[in-house]
Amino acid sequence: MFLRxxxxxxxxxxxxxITSHGTRHSPETCTFKCGNACSRDAPNTSxxxxxxxxxxRALSRRALLGCGALSLVSPTTTAARAQEPGPREQETGRRGxxxxxxxxxxxxxxxxxxxxxxxxxxxxxxxxxxPPFDFDRQSEAAQARQFGVNNDYCALVPLRAAGQxxxxxxxxxxxxxxxxxxxxxxxxxxxxxxxxxxxxxxSVVLVEQRGDGGLRARVDGRWNxxxxxxxxxxxRGPAAGSPLLRTSVDPAGTRVLGTMANCSGGITxxxxxxxxxxxxxxxxxxxxxxxxxxxxxxxRRYGFAEGPSLRGWEAHxxxxxxxxxxHEAHRFGWIVELxxxxxxxxxxxxxxxxxxxxxxANVSTAPDGRVVAYMGxxxxxxxxxKFVSDGRVRPGDDPAARRHNKRLLDSGxxxxxxxxxxxxxxxxxxxxxxxxxxxxxxTGRWIPLAHNDRSFVPGMSAAEVYIFTRIAADRVxxxxxxxxxxxxxxxxxxxxxxxLTNNDQRGAPGLPAPDEANPRSGNxxxxxxELCERKxxxxxxxxxxxxxxxxxxxxxxxTYYAGIDKARVSAISSPDNLAFDEHGxxxxxxxxxxxxxRNDGLYMVPLDGPERGQVQRFLTVPTGAECCGPVIGPDxxxxxxxxxxxxxxxxxxxxxxxxxxxxxxxxxASIIVVRRxxxxxxxxxxx
Numbered sequence: 001m002f003l004r005x006x007x008x009x010x011x012x013x014x015x016x017x018i019t020s021h022g023t024r025h026s027p028e029t030c031t032f033k034c035g036n037a038c039s040r041d042a043p044n045t046s047x048x049x050x051x052x053x054x055x056x057r058a059l060s061r062r063a064l065l066g067c068g069a070l071s072l073v074s075p076t077t078t079a080a081r082a083q084e085p086g087p088r089e090q091e092t093g094r095r096g097x098x099x100x101x102x103x104x105x106x107x108x109x110x111x112x113x114x115x116x117x118x119x120x121x122x123x124x125x126x127x128x129x130x131p132p133f134d135f136d137r138q139s140e141a142a143q144a145r146q147f148g149v150n151n152d153y154c155a156l157v158p159l160r161a162a163g164q165x166x167x168x169x170x171x172x173x174x175x176x177x178x179x180x181x182x183x184x185x186x187x188x189x190x191x192x193x194x195x196x197x198x199x200x201x202x203s204v205v206l207v208e209q210r211g212d213g214g215l216r217a218r219v220d221g222r223w224n225x226x227x228x229x230x231x232x233x234x235x236r237g238p239a240a241g242s243p244l245l246r247t248s249v250d251p252a253g254t255r256v257l258g259t260m261a262n263c264s265g266g267i268t269x270x271x272x273x274x275x276x277x278x279x280x281x282x283x284x285x286x287x288x289x290x291x292x293x294x295x296x297x298x299x300r301r302y303g304f305a306e307g308p309s310l311r312g313w314e315a316h317x318x319x320x321x322x323x324x325x326x327h328e329a330h331r332f333g334w335i336v337e338l339x340x341x342x343x344x345x346x347x348x349x350x351x352x353x354x355x356x357x358x359x360x361a362n363v364s365t366a367p368d369g370r371v372v373a374y375m376g377x378x379x380x381x382x383x384x385x386k387f388v389s390d391g392r393v394r395p396g397d398d399p400a401a402r403r404h405n406k407r408l409l410d411s412g413x414x415x416x417x418x419x420x421x422x423x424x425x426x427x428x429x430x431x432x433x434x435x436x437x438x439x440x441x442x443t444g445r446w447i448p449l450a451h452n453d454r455s456f457v458p459g460m461s462a463a464e465v466y467i468f469t470r471i472a473a474d475r476v477x478x479x480x481x482x483x484x485x486x487x488x489x490x491x492x493x494x495x496x497x498x499x500l501t502n503n504d505q506r507g508a509p510g511l512p513a514p515d516e517a518n519p520r521s522g523n524x525x526x527x528x529x530e531l532c533e534r535k536x537x538x539x540x541x542x543x544x545x546x547x548x549x550x551x552x553x554x555x556x557x558x559t560y561y562a563g564i565d566k567a568r569v570s571a572i573s574s575p576d577n578l579a580f581d582e583h584g585x586x587x588x589x590x591x592x593x594x595x596x597x598r599n600d601g602l603y604m605v606p607l608d609g610p611e612r613g614q615v616q617r618f619l620t621v622p623t624g625a626e627c628c629g630p631v632i633g634p635d636x637x638x639x640x641x642x643x644x645x646x647x648x649x650x651x652x653x654x655x656x657x658x659x660x661x662x663x664x665x666x667x668x669a670s671i672i673v674v675r676r677x678x679x680x681x682x683x684x685x686x687x
Contacts, residue, residue, distance in 0.1 A: 163209035261282065352387060416472075421440070499575040549572070619639065634681050645658075
């Protein structure tokens, strides 16, 4: 791949900014993407305590964890940083770009000296024979051969030929009122429903580098694929075949049709792509008609609604009617593995990694060769997880090694995280102000939930742990977090970074209070957590953690930017997806919903040296759009622009955006390529 020292990474993103005003997420985005999750009560009512007082250790953290590299910045170092010159938003330093200003226009903004162009967008041809996209004449047959809607995560898997990759893109959700001019919310037409099924899933597209350094997507009959809601998937791992996964059309419980709500993901060391099924509760109807008490409790814990569904899919396929097929819901909410290098392979749903609202999964290889997958459950007061394989990576990319490695996620131990702060509870007052020791930090533990057919959760079988993972995590006392999304291991240092996007219910009556790992009441701006496991071993069950960023207005005393002078940073809110470049810098995409009338964007932040914590805005996306799926290469950046023009009052008759085609065109979610005009590296200077 293109990153030094196996810094292989493809990562998604989301939007930017800050102010006291609310988000501009349109009602359609909130409704059709996540079912208005932020406006209803969080499904976690477990009441898990914060364990700061219960688990405080007398041993020093360094002695226990061997993570001396995570020691706090000294006051001397902080003071030296504050004396460094350079006006806000204008320094280039090792970044090699001048940060862009906030923007609210219907356009992409990039730094001076950079350019961007469209790579592929919704409706563009993926498979041979695909017709040109026609917004007014969409069909199931056409969409099955075209690029899907609302692209999110994006990955590049290299082919042997230099300058060629297979790009894998997730298609998270459809906004039918903006997708079909004549969509009927009361009785959705079957043609619209079936076209939507084809717009979900994943696209695999051959991408190659042009002579001028740009990229182009190719229609290709050998490599390109569309994975949709009707594509077959194999179910593997310890819960495969469980009675809770069996349905009338799949009495064995080992084969599922389709994937949906695919949000973020990751690339494995063996060249496959992992994709997280997130808001899978959305299309299902009639949870109130389920009789089994355990299944009913599981549906409630995962946010499945009673009555008819929003999209009316149950009228066209009975599997979406839980009164008829109560176990169909259990067949979604997994980590999916797709092998783009084997176009005829059947993708897999991995039960060993647990079932919840997966943002994604990102893999690190331990010193002993075992693999560790880190995962976040994207909802308020949910948890951070990891999976440690039993087997070890076999080096090489020969067929035998790949066959072996593609079974590594079938067997291992699933864990959930519990965080312990090191400051007195009264110092965490919900304001975001630092405690006396100058940092939000502490220790923690990975609590085992299950190992293959063995459960570590009293009263639950192993299959129940994997299928109702949220309930299992509740029972063992995991720490409820502020919407844990991307959880990324650094490819070189092995430190783990987690984005906690926001949680406006933190500290509300009857809900978990602020704690050191989630230190603000009504947390609207989110934070980024940095975690170091004992002896830098990803398989360890103990870790040390601290907050790298407490996001929000840099002028607010309740924000923190790794100790750097906050006059030197770009304001950032609601961190969502994370990525690394070849120099080890962290890139953050945010999901602030256009807060303050400002568009979303992509940010870069160094993790070491005097610039550690100096967040800088690299680009912004068009009005109403979310910035997703960044891939950070040495000389180009890919960004997925999701749901452009989804603003209050928008409709096909009165679109709020005409990006990317301009004129009077309807907006289309798309992937763009950003590069320097002179063809040089994205990051100049001393790197």
